[in-house]
Amino acid sequence: MTAAKNNIPPLDPNAGVPFYRQIYDRFRTAIAAGLLKPGDRIPSARALTKELGLARGTIESAYSLLAAEGYIEARGQAGTIVTPGLDALVPVAAPTLQPKRNVAEVSFRPDSILPFQMGLPALDAFPRKIWARLGAGCIRAMQPSDMVHPPVYGLPDLRTEIATYLQVSRGINCSPSQVFVTSGYRHSIEMIVHTLLKTGDEVWLEDPGYPPTREILRHMKIAPIPVRVDQEGMVVSDGIRAAPRAVAAVTTPAHQSPLGMSLVLPRRLALLDWAAKNQSWIVEDDYDGEYRYVSRPLPALKSLDRDGRVLYSGTFSKVLFPGLRLAYLVVPESQVEHFEQISQTLAGGSPELTQAIVADFIREGHFARHIQRMRKLYAQRRKATAAGLEGVLGKHMSIASQPGGMHLILRLKNQQSDRLLSARMRENGLYAEALTDWTMVADIPAALLVNFTNVDSEKTAENLARRILELIRVES
Numbered sequence: 001m002t003a004a005k006n007n008i009p010p011l012d013p014n015a016g017v018p019f020y021r022q023i024y025d026r027f028r029t030a031i032a033a034g035l036l037k038p039g040d041r042i043p044s045a046r047a048l049t050k051e052l053g054l055a056r057g058t059i060e061s062a063y064s065l066l067a068a069e070g071y072i073e074a075r076g077q078a079g080t081i082v083t084p085g086l087d088a089l090v091p092v093a094a095p096t097l098q099p100k101r102n103v104a105e106v107s108f109r110p111d112s113i114l115p116f117q118m119g120l121p122a123l124d125a126f127p128r129k130i131w132a133r134l135g136a137g138c139i140r141a142m143q144p145s146d147m148v149h150p151p152v153y154g155l156p157d158l159r160t161e162i163a164t165y166l167q168v169s170r171g172i173n174c175s176p177s178q179v180f181v182t183s184g185y186r187h188s189i190e191m192i193v194h195t196l197l198k199t200g201d202e203v204w205l206e207d208p209g210y211p212p213t214r215e216i217l218r219h220m221k222i223a224p225i226p227v228r229v230d231q232e233g234m235v236v237s238d239g240i241r242a243a244p245r246a247v248a249a250v251t252t253p254a255h256q257s258p259l260g261m262s263l264v265l266p267r268r269l270a271l272l273d274w275a276a277k278n279q280s281w282i283v284e285d286d287y288d289g290e291y292r293y294v295s296r297p298l299p300a301l302k303s304l305d306r307d308g309r310v311l312y313s314g315t316f317s318k319v320l321f322p323g324l325r326l327a328y329l330v331v332p333e334s335q336v337e338h339f340e341q342i343s344q345t346l347a348g349g350s351p352e353l354t355q356a357i358v359a360d361f362i363r364e365g366h367f368a369r370h371i372q373r374m375r376k377l378y379a380q381r382r383k384a385t386a387a388g389l390e391g392v393l394g395k396h397m398s399i400a401s402q403p404g405g406m407h408l409i410l411r412l413k414n415q416q417s418d419r420l421l422s423a424r425m426r427e428n429g430l431y432a433e434a435l436t437d438w439t440m441v442a443d444i445p446a447a448l449l450v451n452f453t454n455v456d457s458e459k460t461a462e463n464l465a466r467r468i469l470e471l472i473r474v475e476s
Ligand SMILES: Cc1ncc(COP(=O)(O)O)c(C=O)c1O
Pocket: 118, 119, 183, 184, 185, 186, 210, 252, 257, 285, 287, 314, 315, 316, 317, 322, 326, 327
């Protein structure tokens, strides 16, 4: 039995309906909508009286009516609960609340862990003991001053650690004041739009590209301009032709998301040149630049930014884990004050304790060691997953391993639909994303995107591949 959260919307003194009746309606509605389930505990009449500031008799009248109609039951010491086995009594449609939406339908990625799930690092290989030790240390060291609102630009210690890490590992020369800690890539993009863009501005996006980018921009009334991608990354000349005066370009230079190629040097220089001449911004989404298997990781595009046009977006989601909700944005020196002003207005800051643990994790060298270990592990898992899938599914798809990143691209043969197959996989407890869903206008052959970081052996990959094979057979 769980205690229900008290989600009662405010009562309306002008509704022409007595308060006891409004309370009764709200409970009935919450039960009908499934927000309160049979067995859930509801607040005691005394607690609700206090919370709503009404007369005790008003609440008791509402509760008596609910009890008389069989919606709730008083259980003495155990409190008052929604009547077990109530379903038959409840009206089919809730009168005022929206029906509950399926969370999986509305979020880009599910919260559960499915085989091949995109965006997840190897969860079995995370150094949990070290994390627990550092976490306990940070909690023990917590002072009252650590319990107030966190600094909105990010914890100073973490900003310093990030700046040092970027200098050493990604070739980026920046000061801690240029580093803004955010709650994820979307938050970073939102900050950029609020600070540097205005309604109707055009922004180049790689096509295909990470779907949330175009969704956020559209939501914020910015016009995404699709720019083709070829073997050398974003085709800068196409962007210049399509929208020469675009205010910004979003790019994934290390490993194009999702196709995996790197933006070659001449294109990097052409992009920087265009941005400098046009006073445009480049947003470098370096979401997985650390993971490269064929050579050393490439320096970031930001490391070539002589004119201060590049905003560098990094995240801890791939190198640590996405549940942390910590990312960062490095802004050009000239824009620091502007971003500070916007952060003062819009940012609430990220949890201080989590930032402190990450700062210690980096300072003590665990971060660099973890990345190195994961680079080796992912190289093995990438090879094993590709081999296991190829052995079973080779007739139906060709498997492309990119030089870096965390996913494989399974190009479908025999004109299969990637959307259909990925939907079937999800229905059957496997994960894949359809490349078609990552495109705006690009005409690209159908393919599945599957993450390999949590596939622990070739044998596991073969077993999973057999499950996919069954789904292909059913479909054809
Ligand atoms: C292309 C790309 N950019 C950025 C991110 C990072 O997103 P976040 O920091 O919100 O976890 C991801 C994560 O999947 C990604 O695929």
